[in-house]
Amino acid sequence: MIDTTQEKLIDSLDNAIEALRYKSKNNLYSYTEKINSIDSVALYASAEMYKGTRMFWTSPDNQLVLIGFGSTSMLHAEQNRFNEIDRQWNDLIEKAIIDNSYQLPGTGPILMGGFSFDETEESDLWKNFQSNKMVIPEFLVTTYKGVSYLTYNVLINEESSPEKIAHYLQEQKAHFLGSKNHSSVSSNRLIEAEDVLGDKWKNTIVKATKQIELGSLDKVVLARELKVKFGEIISIPNVLNNLLEQQKNSYVFAMESEDDCFIGATPERLVKVEANELLSTCLAGTAPRGETMAEDEVIGQKLLEDEKNLQEHAFVVDMIKMAVEACCDEIEVPTSPVLLPLKNLQHLYTPVRATLKKEYSLLEVVKRLHPTPAMGGVPREKALQFIREDEDLERGWYSAPIGWMDASGNGEFAVAIRSGLVKANEASLFAGCGIVKDSSPEKEYQETEIKFQPMLAALGG
Ligand SMILES: C=C(O[C@H]1C=CC=C(C(=O)O)[C@@H]1O)C(=O)O
Numbered sequence: 477m478i479d480t481t482q483e484k485l486i487d488s489l490d491n492a493i494e495a496l497r498y499k500s501k502n503n504l505y506s507y508t509e510k511i512n513s514i515d516s517v518a519l520y521a522s523a524e525m526y527k528g529t530r531m532f533w534t535s536p537d538n539q540l541v542l543i544g545f546g547s548t549s550m551l552h553a554e555q556n557r558f559n560e561i562d563r564q565w566n567d568l569i570e571k572a573i574i575d576n577s578y579q580l581p582g583t584g585p586i587l588m589g590g591f592s593f594d595e596t597e598e599s600d601l602w603k604n605f606q607s608n609k610m611v612i613p614e615f616l617v618t619t620y621k622g623v624s625y626l627t628y629n630v631l632i633n634e635e636s637s638p639e640k641i642a643h644y645l646q647e648q649k650a651h652f653l654g655s656k657n658h659s660s661v662s663s664n665r666l667i668e669a670e671d672v673l674g675d676k677w678k679n680t681i682v683k684a685t686k687q688i689e690l691g692s693l694d695k696v697v698l699a700r701e702l703k704v705k706f707g708e709i710i711s712i713p714n715v716l717n718n719l720l721e722q723q724k725n726s727y728v729f730a731m732e733s734e735d736d737c738f739i740g741a742t743p744e745r746l747v748k749v750e751a752n753e754l755l756s757t758c759l760a761g762t763a764p765r766g767e768t769m770a771e772d773e774v775i776g777q778k779l780l781e782d783e784k785n786l787q788e789h790a791f792v793v794d795m796i797k798m799a800v801e802a803c804c805d806e807i808e809v810p811t812s813p814v815l816l817p818l819k820n821l822q823h824l825y826t827p828v829r830a831t832l833k834k835e836y837s838l839l840e841v842v843k844r845l846h847p848t849p850a851m852g853g854v855p856r857e858k859a860l861q862f863i864r865e866d867e868d869l870e871r872g873w874y875s876a877p878i879g880w881m882d883a884s885g886n887g888e889f890a891v892a893i894r895s896g897l898v899k900a901n902e903a904s905l906f907a908g909c910g911i912v913k914d915s916s917p918e919k920e921y922q923e924t925e926i927k928f929q930p931m932l933a934a935l936g937g
């Protein structure tokens with residue numbers, strides 16, 4: 477029997493296919509409907525048959541949850557990646573037929589995905605996460621301010637059959653919305669943790685501080701890897717549940733590609749655009765949390781006054797301010813940082829607000845901002861060169877932009893730190909530190925130890 481939602485979908489498809497007579501082949505068709513509220517991680521688990529394409533995203537305020545799966549189109553650029561993806565997306569959207577009566581952020585056709593830290597890096601570890609991968613999910617479940625919506629994205633042409641497409645989409649929907657498959661096995665058993673080249677990393681810090689002293693570099697962010705192995709295949713829904721529970725004030729994300737999953741909980745926004753409002757974040761400078769409230773306050777106060785951390789932070793503020801000034805009006809940047817407390821550590825934090833000029837897109841801003849000195853360094857090219865030559869690490873998508881954008885130019889990218897690449901029962905975790913003149917190798921090492929904690933705890937290690 478054909479129910480009313482299916483009838484509506486068939487009608488909408490009928491109109492879309494009719495409109496194609498005058499358009500080119502294989503156009504994107506997108507249809508959005510309201511659905512009952514869902515448990516986002518349970519839905520992610522239910523979409524098991526789409527393993528390898530699933531994507532998960534929540535903003536720190538939990539106002540927006542995006543779960544995408546299936547891949548209707550994958551945009552990829554060989555070079556000039558941010559502008560090229562923008563161009564391909566605009567082309568696609570210009571011809572697309574969009575039936576979305578809600579017009580809320582994160583509904584309708586969207587692109588989800590990310591970029592690698594360094595476009596020129598070649599990596600075997602990251603073979604499934606190349607320089608750029610932005611996907612239009614076939615199914616997108618958006619929960620915006622507690623209300624859920626389902627968007628179907630399909631390619632259609634003049635010969636498409638509305639009945640067949642509608643039938644297929646609704647069948648899939650019944651599958652993933654109806655399924656009770658919510659995996660909640662007990663936590664994973666950590667059986668091995670290998671600090672990859674830890675001592676060498678400390679020597680690299682000495683080398684960096686020497687270069688800084690000589691004046692050829694001001695700041696460079698250096699990262700290291702911790703390889704962990706578990707007794708069983710790591711359950712991504714379990715890790716998501718743990719991250720959501722344990723890491724408040726963070727973007728929780730997961731991107732699957734083939735057999736691998738890049739997952740994490742990052743506190744760092746790169747840029748958000750909604751209408752013409754732009755928000756960015758300067759986050760750099762770190763201290764642990766205290767055991768008691770009193771101790772926590774003392775540590776926080778010390779961080780706010782610590783010369784070395786303030787310097788680390790100031791490089792980021794100066795650069796982001798300059799990048800934003802080039803494409804925005806009405807820029808607001810407070811003159812001194814405040815504390816951003818997280819479960820395992822606290823950061824120096826300066827929010828940035830501005831009005832984005834009409835001629836600039838979200839990805840154009842991403843291009844200008846990435847990598848900020850919270851991930852790369854100052855001067856940018858010199859720092860990148862140091863990282864390429866001395867870091868001994870395949871960064872892949874770690875410390876790079878990850879996020880989403882919609883057809884109206886809205887969207888958000890975070891910086892993918894506090895993250896790990898999961899492969900079956902193993903994971904590579906990454907953590908880095910801003911190295912400045914007064915950095916001590918031992919202290920920076922301790923800082924990375926704390927930065928590994930969120931992912932270790934979420935994995936069950
Ligand atoms: C590069 C990382 O953190 C950056 C973000 C905030 C604070 C940082 C710091 O204090 O060193 C780092 O610049 C990481 O967590 O892997």
Ligand SMILES: [Mg+2]
Nearest residue numbers: 761762909910
């Ligand atoms: Mg630091």
